[in-house]
Amino acid sequence: MLSRDADSLxxxxxxxxxxxxxxxxxxxxxxMASMPLSYNGVDSNEWExxxxxxxxxxxxxxxxxxxTPERVIEFLAFSEANPSSIQCCFDTARQxxxxxxxxxxxxxxxxxxxxWLDLRRLNVQKIRVQDxxxxxxxxxxxxxxxxxxxxxxxxxxxxxWFSRLGVYVxxxxxxxxxxxxxxxxxxxxDAEVGGGxxxxxxxxxxxxxxxxxxxxxxxxxxxxxxxxxxxxxxxxEMPRSLAACYAALSSHLDDIAHRYGTTGPSQKLARSAHxxxxxxxxxxxxxxxxxxxxxxxxxxxxxxxxxxTSQYLC
Amino acid sequence: xxxxxxxxxxxYRVLEGWLRSAPPQLLEHRRDEAExxxxxxxxxxxxxxNAEAEERLIPFDIIPRIMSGPEWAxxxxxxxxxxxxxxxxxxxIYGAREILRAGIVPPDLIFQNPHYRPxxxxxxxxxxxxVQVAGIDVVRVDDQDFYVLEDNLRTxxxxxxxxxxxxxxxxxxxxxxxxxxxxxxxxYVDELFATLKSVAPERSASDPVVVLLTPGxxxxxxxxxxxxxxRMGVELVEGRDLVVRDEVVYMRTTEGPKRVDVIYSRLDDxxxxxxxxxxxxxxxxxxxxxxxxxxxxTIANAPGTGVADDKAIYxxxxxxxxxxxxxxxxxxNVPTWRCRERESMSYVLDNLHELVVKQVNGSGGYGMLVGPxxxxxxxxxxxxxxxxxxxxxxxxxxxxxxxxxVFTQSGLAPRHVDLRPFVLTGRDGVRMVPGGxxxxxxxxxxxxxxxxxxxxxxxxxxxxx
Numbered sequence: 037m038l039s040r041d042a043d044s045l046x047x048x049x050x051x052x053x054x055x056x057x058x059x060x061x062x063x064x065x066x067x068m069a070s071m072p073l074s075y076n077g078v079d080s081n082e083w084e085x086x087x088x089x090x091x092x093x094x095x096x097x098x099x100x101x102x103x104t105p106e107r108v109i110e111f112l113a114f115s116e117a118n119p120s121s122i123q124c125c126f127d128t129a130r131q132x133x134x135x136x137x138x139x140x141x142x143x144x145x146x147x148x149x150x151x152w153l154d155l156r157r158l159n160v161q162k163i164r165v166q167d168x169x170x171x172x173x174x175x176x177x178x179x180x181x182x183x184x185x186x187x188x189x190x191x192x193x194x195x196x197w198f199s200r201l202g203v204y205v206x207x208x209x210x211x212x213x214x215x216x217x218x219x220x221x222x223x224x225x226d227a228e229v230g231g232g233x234x235x236x237x238x239x240x241x242x243x244x245x246x247x248x249x250x251x252x253x254x255x256x257x258x259x260x261x262x263x264x265x266x267x268x269x270x271x272x273e274m275p276r277s278l279a280a281c282y283a284a285l286s287s288h289l290d291d292i293a294h295r296y297g298t299t300g301p302s303q304k305l306a307r308s309a310h311x312x313x314x315x316x317x318x319x320x321x322x323x324x325x326x327x328x329x330x331x332x333x334x335x336x337x338x339x340x341x342x343x344x345t346s347q348y349l350c
Numbered sequence: 351x352x353x354x355x356x357x358x359x360x361x362y363r364v365l366e367g368w369l370r371s372a373p374p375q376l377l378e379h380r381r382d383e384a385e386x387x388x389x390x391x392x393x394x395x396x397x398x399x400n401a402e403a404e405e406r407l408i409p410f411d412i413i414p415r416i417m418s419g420p421e422w423a424x425x426x427x428x429x430x431x432x433x434x435x436x437x438x439x440x441x442x443i444y445g446a447r448e449i450l451r452a453g454i455v456p457p458d459l460i461f462q463n464p465h466y467r468p469x470x471x472x473x474x475x476x477x478x479x480x481v482q483v484a485g486i487d488v489v490r491v492d493d494q495d496f497y498v499l500e501d502n503l504r505t506x507x508x509x510x511x512x513x514x515x516x517x518x519x520x521x522x523x524x525x526x527x528x529x530x531x532x533x534x535x536x537x538y539v540d541e542l543f544a545t546l547k548s549v550a551p552e553r554s555a556s557d558p559v560v561v562l563l564t565p566g567x568x569x570x571x572x573x574x575x576x577x578x579x580x581r582m583g584v585e586l587v588e589g590r591d592l593v594v595r596d597e598v599v600y601m602r603t604t605e606g607p608k609r610v611d612v613i614y615s616r617l618d619d620x621x622x623x624x625x626x627x628x629x630x631x632x633x634x635x636x637x638x639x640x641x642x643x644x645x646x647x648t649i650a651n652a653p654g655t656g657v658a659d660d661k662a663i664y665x666x667x668x669x670x671x672x673x674x675x676x677x678x679x680x681x682x683n684v685p686t687w688r689c690r691e692r693e694s695m696s697y698v699l700d701n702l703h704e705l706v707v708k709q710v711n712g713s714g715g716y717g718m719l720v721g722p723x724x725x726x727x728x729x730x731x732x733x734x735x736x737x738x739x740x741x742x743x744x745x746x747x748x749x750x751x752x753x754x755x756v757f758t759q760s761g762l763a764p765r766h767v768d769l770r771p772f773v774l775t776g777r778d779g780v781r782m783v784p785g786g787x788x789x790x791x792x793x794x795x796x797x798x799x800x801x802x803x804x805x806x807x808x809x810x811x812x813x814x815x
Contacts, residue, residue, distance in 0.1 A: 138580035
């Protein structure tokens with residue numbers, strides 16, 4: 037297929053996935069912020085965490101000096117000054133979809149196009165904090181519809197694989213960031229503190245990757261910080277874990293290599309990253325430093341993105 | 351819908367009966383449904399100079415325009431004759447130039463024409479075909495005759511609307527459509543693909559690689575480009591996706607460079623190759639014309655076809671048909687006064703309020719004067735323009751164009767329509783699907799049907815009988 041088309045598909049999926057991730061982050065901030073203060077811990081600022089998770093703190097500071105719920109919502113959801121706001125993600129996604137229309141199934145196109153039209157009709161000025169959940173639902177449903185349409189209607193060929201690569205590169209990045217922003221509440225010393233405050237923080241992490249219920253099914257026990265990390269980093273059966281993302285990435289990259297009859301640096305990178313995730317235990321990771329591990333992972337994930345681009349997309 | 355005797359045309363009988371028995375709100379509901387369908391699939395049309403409406407729907411009218419089988423048979427014979435003659439004309443102009451030597455077409459109309467491409471001289475195009483896809487605009491003026499308004503031989507568009515209109519009608523009016531035998535048009539894309547493959551360079555493989563070249567997603571007809579590429583199952587490429595090496599055209603794919611045999615170009619030829627045409631073109635492919643010249647790729651339509659479709663040459667087409675085909679033209683031309691001829695100009699200046707004045711190189715309904723609907727000041731303005739540059743203008747009488755019923759806010763009302771059938775010419779012959787794109791002037795009394803000027807479209811039914 038055309039490199040430019042593959043590139044558009046890849047980025048289309050990344051932007052849809054990014055919009056959904058932002059919606060989850062905002063959702064968690066909203067829930068945490070509406071809890072009684074005593075549940076939250078005194079020094080926690082959920083809206084600030086949301087900005088850091090989204091990697092948007094610097095850009096935010098350029099526009100606003102003070103963090104308020106309304107401003108964070110405006111900035112992450114609607115702002116045109118923020119190229120990664122949900123609104124901008126949908127604009128870019130649709131632009132990509134339009135340029136690769138032929139490679140999309142009509143179901144995928146309609147998912148993107150109708151969400152984009154809905155968002156355009158929305159009067160952004162009038163959105164109040166209380167309206168946020170409804171808006172976020174629309175975003176999540178769009179992503180589900182897009183993803184579901186892709187899974188159910190696309191031919192299993194390179195177009196499909198490139199679009200999946202976009203999903204998993206973006207998803208891996210997001211999960212790693214969600215963990216990294218809160219890594220300090222997962223550390224053993226914090227675990228000793230115990231009690232309600234941390235419980236809600238751990239639950240929030242799980243919720244932001246919709247894994248709260250899954251946790252119970254996998255571990256059958258109360259929330260433990262190292263198990264939260266284990267679930268999101270190493271468990272293959274957890275669909276948003278780093279290990280699951282890399283299993284998918286390396287399998288789809290192998291599909292492509294098989295179809296084209298040649299492998300390259302992306303396959304190698306994905307395979308070795310996946311191997312490292314399969315061969316480690318959560319204890320090792322904590323030993324070496326969770327924060328350092330996550331930072332390295334985010335860098336490595338970026339490298340894979342660049343490698344896919346230079347191998348196939350330009 | 352009625353003939354000159356005021357009776358309902360035979361072809362419209364079933365529709366008329368059906369409309370009479372349909373409950374009043376039904377049409378409104380179906381119209382709303384149609385709008386929703388179009389919006390959802392994203393069939394939009396960008397209007398230049400209108401940032402607000404970057405993507406607008408072309409208004410769709412739900413009442414079909416209907417032609418009988420014999421009417422179409424006559425029309426299609428005329429279209430085929432005209433398309434063949436125009437192809438022979440182009441081959442001659444860029445080759446032996448017999449028609450100029452015979453004194454039938456004045457040479458300055460060719461050599462001073464802005465669409466004349468000297469780079470095409472002596473270039474042997476595959477199959478000797480220049481215009482693979484023609485859109486020939488016709489109107490009916492009385493019970494028998496169709497007049498040709500305009501030949502579109504460069505990058506005619508609108509065929510996607512023809513196909514989508516039919517799809518929408520099949521969804522909205524299955525009952526009505528089942529009541530008569532309407533000839534299918536859905537095979538257009540297959541015919542197009544077959545035509546394009548037939549003109550592949552002779553040395554290319556048995557299954558030639560065809561691509562559709564678009565200026566990009568900001569082009570007003572981008573929807574159509576992606577629609578056609580998708581339905582043919584070929585890559586939709588932009589200039590930056592193509593690269594020329596050793597006079598061979600390749601596209602950049604995820605598997606590396608892949609050789610291209612046929613380019614169905616929807617890019618103005620000015621932009622095709624910055625090394626040969628406009629040097630500032632960022633949309634084209636450097637080296638493309640060298641590859642074309644070497645016979646390694648086919649460009650459809652060929653560059654330089656515009657020389658045969660401007661409004662000055664138009665008035666010579668009947669002579670062109672006679673010259674190459676040795677037959678009388680089946681389709682009539684609208685009588686045209688060429689302001690370049692002294693007598694004609696004074697006639698035009700004296701009768702401006704009754705005439706339609708067009709720029710020789712205008713398109714899209716811009717820069718024209720419809721005398722009967724214009725103010726005295728506008729007529730004066732045009733009088734000045736014509737005097738200053740008579741060669742640039744032609745004038746035609748306002749025809750008693752046929753009308754077709756349109757569903758308006760206040761019920762059914764007559765509006766002027768034209769028809770753009772698409773004529774495909776390949777190495778193995780001429781292909782057409784019955785009908786074409788019917789364009790309709792939605793304003794009462796208006797004669798301008800261009801979508802950029804507020805015109806709409808409707809489905810066109812050709813009946814089997």
